[in-house]
Amino acid sequence: MMTTDPTSPKSSWFWQRSLQYRLVFTYGVLFFVVLVLLMGLVARIVYTAQMSDAEHNLALQAFLAASSLEDPLSGYGSEFEAFARREADETRKEDDEHAGESSDDEDERRIEIAPQSPGAVTAPILARLDQVARTYARDTGARVTILDARGDPVVDSAFATNLFGNQWAQPEVQNALQREEMRSIRFDPVTGQRTLFVAAPIEQGATLLGFVQLARPLREISLGIWSLLLQILGIGVAAVSVATAFVYWIAHQIVRPLQTLETAALSVAAGDLDQRVPVERADEIGALGRAFNHMAQEVAQMMAQQRHFVANASHELRTPLTNIRLRSEALLGGIHDTALAQRYLSEIDSEADRLGRLATDLLDLSRLDSLSAKVEAAQAEAIDLLPQLRALAETHRLRIEQMGLTFTVDLPANLPRVRIWPDQLESILVNLLDNAAKFTPRGGEILLSAETADDCVHIRVRDTGEGIPAEDLPHIFDSFYRVDKARSPRRSHRSQSSGAGLGLSIVRTLVAQNNGRIEVSSTVGQGSAFVLRFPCSH
Numbered sequence: 001m002m003t004t005d006p007t008s009p010k011s012s013w014f015w016q017r018s019l020q021y022r023l024v025f026t027y028g029v030l031f032f033v034v035l036v037l038l039m040g041l042v043a044r045i046v047y048t049a050q051m052s053d054a055e056h057n058l059a060l061q062a063f064l065a066a067s068s069l070e071d072p073l074s075g076y077g078s079e080f081e082a083f084a085r086r087e088a089d090e091t092r093k094e095d096d097e098h099a100g101e102s103s104d105d106e107d108e109r110r111i112e113i114a115p116q117s118p119g120a121v122t123a124p125i126l127a128r129l130d131q132v133a134r135t136y137a138r139d140t141g142a143r144v145t146i147l148d149a150r151g152d153p154v155v156d157s158a159f160a161t162n163l164f165g166n167q168w169a170q171p172e173v174q175n176a177l178q179r180e181e182m183r184s185i186r187f188d189p190v191t192g193q194r195t196l197f198v199a200a201p202i203e204q205g206a207t208l209l210g211f212v213q214l215a216r217p218l219r220e221i222s223l224g225i226w227s228l229l230l231q232i233l234g235i236g237v238a239a240v241s242v243a244t245a246f247v248y249w250i251a252h253q254i255v256r257p258l259q260t261l262e263t264a265a266l267s268v269a270a271g272d273l274d275q276r277v278p279v280e281r282a283d284e285i286g287a288l289g290r291a292f293n294h295m296a297q298e299v300a301q302m303m304a305q306q307r308h309f310v311a312n313a314s315h316e317l318r319t320p321l322t323n324i325r326l327r328s329e330a331l332l333g334g335i336h337d338t339a340l341a342q343r344y345l346s347e348i349d350s351e352a353d354r355l356g357r358l359a360t361d362l363l364d365l366s367r368l369d370s371l372s373a374k375v376e377a378a379q380a381e382a383i384d385l386l387p388q389l390r391a392l393a394e395t396h397r398l399r400i401e402q403m404g405l406t407f408t409v410d411l412p413a414n415l416p417r418v419r420i421w422p423d424q425l426e427s428i429l430v431n432l433l434d435n436a437a438k439f440t441p442r443g444g445e446i447l448l449s450a451e452t453a454d455d456c457v458h459i460r461v462r463d464t465g466e467g468i469p470a471e472d473l474p475h476i477f478d479s480f481y482r483v484d485k486a487r488s489p490r491r492s493h494r495s496q497s498s499g500a501g502l503g504l505s506i507v508r509t510l511v512a513q514n515n516g517r518i519e520v521s522s523t524v525g526q527g528s529a530f531v532l533r534f535p536c537s538h
């Protein structure tokens, strides 16, 4: 059953509660920002390029129109020239009439006007010019105005010329005079729209005949630009959508195994220790799955070991308890044989003793397994082993020799310092010496020696006892493991050991916690050797 963990983080946003949505949201926003920036850049480039293209085209068209009006062979040139001559003639007449009235500026404005051509007829010429203007307007899509040399409109492809006045002062006309860039963007008073104007001079030799002015509303140009930008935006939005969908898929691929893992972890927490997740990938998520499976396997193993341990412990506790109860019941029932009653009492005492030691060993094991014991062991100080080993040997010598065994101690003059807890080293060696004494027949020998090798201190406890069969060697450090239960240690020394198979298990734990290793070699009938290796402390 799933319960709500009060410590679980609370997120106010839905996407913070799902890794998949978080990835999609983050990348979606990122793609969108990139799209906006890119679109801004593209719009700028497209606008600039399109505008300059439109200006260039319009200028080219103006130039072509002007050229055709200049060229006598084009069919229009001579007519425009005739018109210009006639205009100039009329202007001169007006000037003569208003001699002295005209300003210097106006004189300057008429740079070089073509001479008068007698007999020219204005109306048909204007009709022809109008046709020219309309033809170019149709071809270019722009409004075409033909101006005379003073900037007055002669014909316009779209409007009556009286709707707008003299164009001399307009920047594109002035620029055309200077042969500079011939464009200007401004409001067209006739249409009321922002318009791009270009102008080109119409010349014959050094004589200025007039100008061709082309006008195109900016709206027309920008419509083209907008449609192009919309197309690019469409492609961009499609690309972002595809990319976001791809991120959604990738995120789903990441999240799916995590969800499986979560379900499996909850099942394990609920007690299903056989729960495993499929590992299909070689990446970090695959590694996580493998680590989970390994963890579940270890937990299952630990639980099995613990169950086994508890079963063994209760069995070991029950045996002496049964022995005690049987004897106490017999005693309570009334035994007249005093010797038998005495024996029962002694056996009860011995079993109680055994029970006590068993309880101590069990407590030791559980204390050693605790985290604080491991931390404490890691903080051991470096000690000089020699005085410790000598004192230990002397304490045990008498007891071993009383058992009819020879006790040889072979220690070097110097030993490097070793990081170890002295009382734990004593527990280890007492266990090993007890076992050696227990399983060595009278007349045998027990040897305690130490030496330095490969940056390690080796402490060896060897005996010439009955040895351990090869098939039992890998198990003797397991809790409650005893070699061939029928084979009992020397009965006379039985009371010195718990005999529950916990001694070597405690030894192994103590050695490991002091960063050491223990190895055993044994030959049945010849004896056993236990070697402790502790790293030297520098």
Ligand code: ADP
Pocket (backbone or CB within 6 Å): 435, 436, 439, 463, 465, 466, 467, 468, 476, 477, 481, 482, 483, 484, 497, 498, 499, 500, 501, 502, 503, 504, 505, 528
């Ligand atoms: P116990 O407390 O019963 O001695 P241990 O864990 O100390 O349990 O030892 C486990 C088993 O290993 C013993 O029952 C014994 O059969 C075997 N063993 C340990 N030390 C020796 C030894 N020096 N010689 C022969 N057998 C030994």
